[in-house]
Amino acid sequence: MTTPQSHPAGTTPRTPRGGAEERPSASALRLEETVRVEGASVLATLTRALGSLQLAEDAVQEAAIAALRAWPASGIPDDPRAWLLVTARNKAYDILRRESARPSKENAAALLPHTETTPDTAAMALDQLEPDSSVRDDMLRLIFTCCHPALAPEARVALALRTLAGLEVAAIARAFGVTEQTMAKRLVRTRQKIATAGIPYKVPDDAELPERLPAVLAVVYLIATEAHSPSSGDSVANIDYGREAIRLARLIADLMPGEPEILSLLALLLFTSARQPARVSSGGGMPVLLADQDRSLWERGMITEAVGLLNEAVRRSSGVAGPYQLQAHLAACHAVAPTWADTDWGRIVALYDLMLELGPNPAVALNRAVALGERDGPAAMLAAVDAIDGLGRSHLWHAARADALTRLDRRDEAAAALRTALDLAVAAPDRALLTARLQELTGPRDDPPG
Amino acid sequence: MAVYAALLYLPASEYFETPDPGVAHKPSDSFQQFMAEAIPAGVIKSGEALYQPEMATTITVQGGKGGDAIVTDGPYAEAKEVLGGYFIIEVADLDEAIKWAAKMPPAFEGGKVELRPVLLRQR
Numbered sequence: 001m002t003t004p005q006s007h008p009a010g011t012t013p014r015t016p017r018g019g020a021e022e023r024p025s026a027s028a029l030r031l032e033e034t035v036r037v038e039g040a041s042v043l044a045t046l047t048r049a050l051g052s053l054q055l056a057e058d059a060v061q062e063a064a065i066a067a068l069r070a071w072p073a074s075g076i077p078d079d080p081r082a083w084l085l086v087t088a089r090n091k092a093y094d095i096l097r098r099e100s101a102r103p104s105k106e107n108a109a110a111l112l113p114h115t116e117t118t119p120d121t122a123a124m125a126l127d128q129l130e131p132d133s134s135v136r137d138d139m140l141r142l143i144f145t146c147c148h149p150a151l152a153p154e155a156r157v158a159l160a161l162r163t164l165a166g167l168e169v170a171a172i173a174r175a176f177g178v179t180e181q182t183m184a185k186r187l188v189r190t191r192q193k194i195a196t197a198g199i200p201y202k203v204p205d206d207a208e209l210p211e212r213l214p215a216v217l218a219v220v221y222l223i224a225t226e227a228h229s230p231s232s233g234d235s236v237a238n239i240d241y242g243r244e245a246i247r248l249a250r251l252i253a254d255l256m257p258g259e260p261e262i263l264s265l266l267a268l269l270l271f272t273s274a275r276q277p278a279r280v281s282s283g284g285g286m287p288v289l290l291a292d293q294d295r296s297l298w299e300r301g302m303i304t305e306a307v308g309l310l311n312e313a314v315r316r317s318s319g320v321a322g323p324y325q326l327q328a329h330l331a332a333c334h335a336v337a338p339t340w341a342d343t344d345w346g347r348i349v350a351l352y353d354l355m356l357e358l359g360p361n362p363a364v365a366l367n368r369a370v371a372l373g374e375r376d377g378p379a380a381m382l383a384a385v386d387a388i389d390g391l392g393r394s395h396l397w398h399a400a401r402a403d404a405l406t407r408l409d410r411r412d413e414a415a416a417a418l419r420t421a422l423d424l425a426v427a428a429p430d431r432a433l434l435t436a437r438l439q440e441l442t443g444p445r446d447d448p449p450g
Numbered sequence: 451m452a453v454y455a456a457l458l459y460l461p462a463s464e465y466f467e468t469p470d471p472g473v474a475h476k477p478s479d480s481f482q483q484f485m486a487e488a489i490p491a492g493v494i495k496s497g498e499a500l501y502q503p504e505m506a507t508t509i510t511v512q513g514g515k516g517g518d519a520i521v522t523d524g525p526y527a528e529a530k531e532v533l534g535g536y537f538i539i540e541v542a543d544l545d546e547a548i549k550w551a552a553k554m555p556p557a558f559e560g561g562k563v564e565l566r567p568v569l570l571r572q573r
Contacts, residue, residue, distance in 0.1 A: 150544055197567050198452035200543035208545070 031071055035064050036166035038081040042088050043163055044138035047201060050092065053145070054191045057163065058095055063088035064166075081135075140203045140255050147216040148199045155190045156219045162187055164251070165244050175241075217265050217324065220248045224269050242273050260317035263309045264325035270306035271331035274299040286432045291340040303335045326355050345375035362391045366400055378407035395425035399434060406441060415441050453495070453540050453568040454547045456554060460534040460561040465502045475499055480555035488539075493550055497537035503529075531561060538568070 039060050046056035063084050077083040146159045158176065161167045173183035193199070204212040224245035249266040256262060278293035280286075288294075310328050317325060330351050337343035352368035355361065365388045373381025382404035391397035398421035405414035418438045425431045460466070469475050477485070477499070488494050503525040512518045525532070534556065541547045544565070551563040 148544075150548075197565075198454075198544040198547070200545050202543075202545075204545070 028072070031076060032068070034076055034080050035067050035071075035084070038084050039064050039166045040142075040164055041081060041135050041139055042084045043166075044142035045085065045135065046088055046092065047142060047145075048138050051201065053163070053194055053201075054188075055092060055095060056088075057191070059088045059092035060084070062091040062095075066091075136255055137203060139251070141201050143216055143252065143255070144204060144212060145194060145199055145201050147219045148194070149212070149215040150197060150199055151190060151193060153218065153222060155186065155193075156215070157222050158183065158186060159190050160219045160248070161223070161244065164248060167244075213259065213261065216252065217261060220245050220252065220265060220269075221324075223248065224272070242269070242276060245269055246273060258316055260313040261322040261324045263313035263316070264322065264328040267306040267309040267313065268324055268328040268331050270302045270309070271328065271335045274302035274306070274335065286436065287429045289433070290334060295339070298335070306335065307332060321354070323355070323358060326351055340374075343374065345371050349375055362388050362394075363396075366391060366394075366397055370400060370403075373404060373407075378404045382408065393424060395421040395430060395434070398424065399437075402437070402441075411441060451540050452543055452547070453538065454544075455566045455568055456497075456537045456539055456547070456551050457533060457564040457566060458535045458537070458554060458556045458561065459531040459564065460556055460559075462503070462528075462530055462532045464560060465532065465534065466499075468501050468505075478555065480559065484553055484555060487553065488537075488550060493539050493541055495538040495540050497535065499535035500533060502534075503532045534561070 042063070043056055043060045046059060047053050050056050066087055067080070067084060071077070142163060143160075146163050147156050151159070154176075158172055161172045161175075162169065169184050169187065170180045173180040176183060178186075223241050246266070246269050249262065249269055253259075253262045253266050275290070275293065275298055277299065278295065278297040279288055281288050306328070310325070310332055313325055313328070314321075321329070330348060333344050333348050333351070348371040349368060352364055352371060355364050356368065366385065369381055369384035369388065372384050382401065385397065385400050385404060388397065398417045402414045402417035402421060405411075405417060415438060418434055418441065422431065422434045422438065425434055466475075466478065485494070506523075506525050508522045508525060510520045512520055537554070539547060539550055541550060547565050551557060551565055554563050557563045
């Protein structure tokens with residue numbers, strides 16, 4: 001499958017519409033996509049003009065609904081962003097008028113939290129809005145506001161999915177496993193915090209950027225992590241997290257070209273995503289571990305692009321690799337290895353050592369132990385696993401012990417470790433995998449060792 | 451402009467030396483340094499240092515307004531970090547408030563600074 005690449009807001013190339021080869025569902029999808037991508041940039045511009053994320057979001061939401069209603073018949077306008085901006089502006093007028101007409105003006109005031117903004121000045125700001133005034137800066141402002149470190153990480157993720165990715169509240173609620181009402185309340189609270197705590201709507205200056213960028217990249221990374229291993233529940237929610245994360249990373253990379261950690265993060269996401277077709281077994285359901293994946297299923301185009309991005313990141317980072325670059329190097333080691341056995345485990349162990357220099361991290365130490373096992377054998381792996389503190393409640397730690405013990409032919413201990421892992425695992429795919437391994441281990445004894 | 455209360459929390463075990471009543475408290479060198487920078491910048495609207503929590507008296511009124519005042523010694527619960535003082539600051543936005551908060555000594559001397567936006571009062 002070729003996924004359409006996202007482009008910086010406002011520069012989506014126009015493709016011929018209504019071609020005979022297009023099925024209605026495909027064009028409907030593209031229409032929705034256009035509304036989402038352009039909607040985010042319109043939201044950014046409107047937020048700048050109004051000084052209120054809440055009001056801007058309400059207006060853009062209404063404009064999006066209008067577009068989804070009008071465009072199937074009229075076709076996507078030549079300049080969808082301009083269409084949406086004009087419509088959203090009019091909706092904002094309507095909302096302000098509606099709220100001002102109420103007996104109490106509290107609501108209009110609540111929508112415009114800044115004391116210097118009144119419904120009148122907001123209307124003036126709307127009048128002066130130029131359709132194409134610096135979309136790039138508006139998007140950057142929105143990104144840094146939504147990903148401000150003063151917001152809780154989950155709140156940032158939810159808000160980014162809503163404002164930057166333009167997803168419906170209902171879809172985000174499903175993904176978080178909460179009701180739509182609960183998610184709507186959380187989003188309102190987050191916007192309230194932005195307004196009342198005085199989180200500025202501005203791009204950090206160059207001096208501040210190194211401090212602020214990690215919070216932005218963490219949001220993208222969290223979205224991607226959720227894509228790779230949903231933390232709980234039976235099925236992955238309706239959001240294609242992997243695609244959303246790559247889209248956001250591309251958007252940020254386009255807005256801030258040359259930031260090495262952004263390039264590295266995008267490379268990392270592409271490396272990981274390229275493996276996706278090989279991650280699900282043909283029977284479905286059970287994840288296929290990296291060691292067992294059919295590497296011919298990996299998407300080579302993505303890997304090539306990721307290698308190029310990573311090289312560019314290395315070139316621009318003047319010898320100091322950031323945390324995402326280290327992770328991207330790791331992913332690259334796997335991506336270019338012909339088989340699991342023929343992987344450069346020495347380099348992988350060295351990369352994990354560099355990561356651990358950034359600070360103690362039991363999860364990284366566990367991965368290092370696995371790599372060490374491939375380089376130096378199961379006894380070394382077991383010793384390294386046992387040396388890690390603080391993972392007693394993690395099924396991954398017990399599964400890794402089981403793996404080392406199995407390879408040392410200490411089968412009873414391995415089975416016990418697998419049972420403990422099974423007690424601790426929550427996500428259904430993880431449980432299926434552990435169950436299968438336990439059956440394999442405790443099955444007929446005369447099986448030739450695998 | 452936005453107004454914040456910067457609440458200064460100190461580790462309970464490292465509360466500053468409190469003087470006897472009537473004797474003026476001399477701020478530590480690090481606080482004097484901070485104020486030498488913040489006061490000319492026009493950031494600080496007000497601020498005070500507080501005696502330690504053991505000197506506190508806590509009051510609740512039972513049975514609604516005018517009811518019995520229940521007076522107890524000290525704070526409600528033992529806390530690892532205790533409020534040691536506050537500044538009221540006026541700055542452009544949260545980013546600027548964070549910059550100043552990071553310069554307040556408790557933030558880098560084992561305590562922490564909590565920034566609370568101040569509610570706009572109805573006139």
